Amino acid sequence: MSELAAGAAPPGPTPVVDIHTHAMPVPFLRELAREGLADLSGIAANVLTLDPALCGLPRGAPIPLAPEQYDLERRLAQLDTAGVDHHVVAAPPFLFASESDDERLVLDVTRRSNDALAAFVADSGGRLTGLATVPVGLPGAAAELARCLDQLGLVGATMGTFGGRRELDHPVNEDLWAALAERRCFTLLHPSRVSARDRLADYHLVQLLGYPVETALAASRLIFGGVLDRHDLTLCLAHGGGCAPAVGARLDLGWHRKPVARVVDRAPSDYLRRLLYDTAVFDSKTLGRLVEDVTARHVLLGTDTPFDLVDHHPLETVRRIGLTAAEETAILGGNAAELLPGLGLSPTPAAADVPDRQTLASLTAVPSPPAEGRHT
Template sequence: MSRTEVLDTHAHIVPRSLLSALEDAPVAGFSARRTDQGWVVAVPGTGDTRPIGARMIEPAPREAWQRQAGVTRQVLSPWLDIQSAPLNPARARDWARTVNDAMAESAADANTVALASVAVDDGDRAADDVLEAWKRIEFAGLILNTDPPAGPAPHEATYDPLWTVAAAEGIPVVLHPPTCGPSGDLTSLGTMGNVHGRLIDNSVAVTKLILAGVLDRHPALRLVLVHGGGFLPYQAGRLDGGYRTKEAFAGELERGKPSAYLGEFHYDTVGLSGPAIAFLAGLVGPGRVLLGSDYPFALGDPEPVRTVRESGLDDAYVEAILHTNAETLFRRPA
């Protein structure tokens, strides 16, 4: 293949500069401290995060993993656990800007790009904050929590000003479920919350976006679904049935059924097998599939490049998934 770069679109980081700053002085109620197990961030309203290891913080382990996995560059995402806090609007905006400053610094140091964060309690302010972040060359997109702990959900009308700006500016928006989402109420999941719960959360959130007509109102949106879109692409026929019987219905859709919108999203390959990647590419088109690892988490894909190559897709499609699709999607306008 002629590929010169492999771009991982789903990789998390907690900037060391952010942790050091929080150790010195809290910001918006957040603080950080060192423990025997690693750094811990105290999140207002929810308590301490899990210990944050070196793979999430330090560049050396990240670079070593990239060499081993055949990844040449990553789009850096903030860790959702340090964003899931029930903050008042002023504090939420202060915290998002603090995280953005640290993410921009890390992206510049790594010669790559990052995803920005915004507070979403007020749609008009969120739209202004997106434009503010988009002026910074270090950011190539936006990351949104599919179930924010305070404020509206992405399918609600409050988001419309944000969606309008994102569509007009061509800003990619990555929709990511939180560690503790609505599926946490399913006690029968037991220890499988991270195995299946996140996929349920993503599937439900994206379904609500479709049913609420967000893509009808904002057809130019560039939305990225992590974890292969959860269960949604593989059970779309059942959703269509629910729309037909009004069990999954919020209003008439311009395209007649929910599955007609699946080709408008982009999907990463995290957690998918080679055959699942081939199915997804066949369903939505290989130009809509992006390499993702979910680094540094154990449930991510330790060999994402190999997984894509095992899909059996043509070399040109494999190269597109490994690099071209993401380079096109996350390329900043000149």
């Protein structure tokens, strides 16, 4: 007898879900403007400026503000144009106040940002759902996560790569990691600052280069700091992990040959293969290598919509790789349906054909490199 109940309709195609998108609701921006923390005078030209304490950019630095960031009708039309059924929406890192040392400001702005995002997605007819911004580095992060999930109806979390003048592996974040793990909460890790900002000041290098490097730095601290050993996280690295996938072998070499780096039980690349990644690498060949390295089970559609550094044809980017039907379905929506049950989507049965995390370790095991020799 069929697994379907008698008379039940067969499952339809899995909806296409973009898990890396952003929104900045205008009511919240107007609140910030009244407090002198934002300037909306350039909104007609699709530009916003924010106080450096919030955005981490030099004073007056223009931030793109496409109408789809706040105009719901245009946002839904954008989904249709891209062939996407559902957006998982997060505040952008410019609202994280990652480098501020004013704890009260960070917690207040984060809370109001989450309230505004929840109201924005609530009017979307079910096509948008929100991620809670959690203020890493601050003692109130776990409490804000609980409020957003339990009271606001947000379906997961997003966080920056730094906060409260502390790195992600700082002990202050242990309560947050524990809460995320206990709830099996999908979390989008988004770069929110850069090191050596003066060297990245030209050519838009803060975001073009600084952000990918920052993601690799954050992932490395989570690995070597033991966070991924202590907590089973559902953690997705934005922008395809930035530089992290490319430096896995070098991190492994250091783990084997440098005693100071031999502080975790497994090679760093093993941890990297257990994380999740979005598809926002903007090139099918690069995406194909990522899928080959971590398997389709660990990759989710993500575009960075509606910023200007966006993949306008995400389905085409994925379909050019030449994946199996099960792999393609998993990336385009099946993984999201499984990892974000709050979306209310049913994972496709085909997703079962894609190896899961437990199987992954045996599928991707690699021999240890020799201990002799030098690498610089």
